[in-house]
Amino acid sequence: MKRIIFILAMIIGCLTINAKTLIVYYSYTNNVEKIVNELSRQIEAEVVEIEPAEKGLDYAANNYAIGSAQIGAIKNNPDNSSSYPAIDPVNVNLDEYDTIIIAAPLWWSQMAAPLQTYLFHHGKEMAGKNIGLIVSSASSGISGVEADAKRLIPGGHFLSPSLWIRSSQTSNASSMLESWLKDIDYERITTGIEDIGKDVAACFTVYSLSGRQLMYKSKSIDSLQAGIYIINGNKTYISR
Ligand SMILES: Cc1cc2nc3c(=O)[nH]c(=O)nc-3n(C[C@H](O)[C@H](O)[C@H](O)COP(=O)(O)O)c2cc1C
Structure with missing residues (x-):
């Protein structure tokens, strides 16, 4: 379930990136x-x-x-x-x-x-x-x-x-x-996107909004609390 929400959140995150x-x-x-x-x-x-x-x-x-x-x-x-x-x-x-x-x-x-x-x-x-x-x-x-x-x-x-x-x-x-x-x-x-599918299947680094590194090249987000995180330093996703 968490993985599905995570993927959804990634899509929302992708849609809100506004690099001009x-x-x-x-x-x-x-x-x-x-x-x-x-x-x-x-x-x-x-x-x-x-x-x-x-x-x-x-x-x-x-x-x-x-x-x-x-x-x-x-x-x-x-x-x-x-x-x-x-x-x-x-x-x-x-x-x-x-x-x-x-x-x-x-x-x-x-x-x-x-x-x-x-x-x-x-x-x-x-x-x-x-x-x-x-x-x-x-x-x-x-x-x-x-x-x-x-x-x-x-x-x-x-x-x-x-x-x-x-x-x-x-x-x-x-x-x-x-x-x-x-x-x-x-x-x-x-x-900021290379390949969403690859990102999910591969590993990612997770930061708190204050910039503290919470996970390094992790393959799972299971231990994350509900909240808003920065992933790979340049994307914002929501994990509930
Ligand atoms: C004032 C002036 C100086 C130029 N000096 C050079 C030069 O030193 N070497 C070169 O290869 N082309 C030179 N060119 C040619 C331009 O770099 C070239 O035609 C370029 O495609 C022009 O772009 P534009 O059509 O958008 O103005 C010069 C053109 C002008 C108008």
């Missing part, structure tokens, strides 16, 4: 936008687009002169907010999200400047959250963008690996995203 994902992106020539549109088809997430305050700039003109100047200004003085190009206000409450996916174009081997502006002002609010990084570049490797993300999101829990999609691969984004989500274990991260 936010995708934050910037896109100038729409490659990242296409990637984000595809990602939104594969996962449940809210999406925020960063837009430069100054409209109509041609970042690619004169051998990418404007983009180059913006990246140069940030590199010269990364701690000063005046180094970052102004962006439109972004209306999002980051407290609501456990996982944030940053989707960025690469500019001169760095993260595109407008996205850096957003993270300069809000990256600190992402401490402790899962951070996924997707980068689109023509050909350059993405380590500079990864470094920017880590500098601008101190305390972020970075999911590994980042996903690099070259511009020429944009049309393959669907399958690349699908395998990346598996690589970062997205399902488990956002639901």
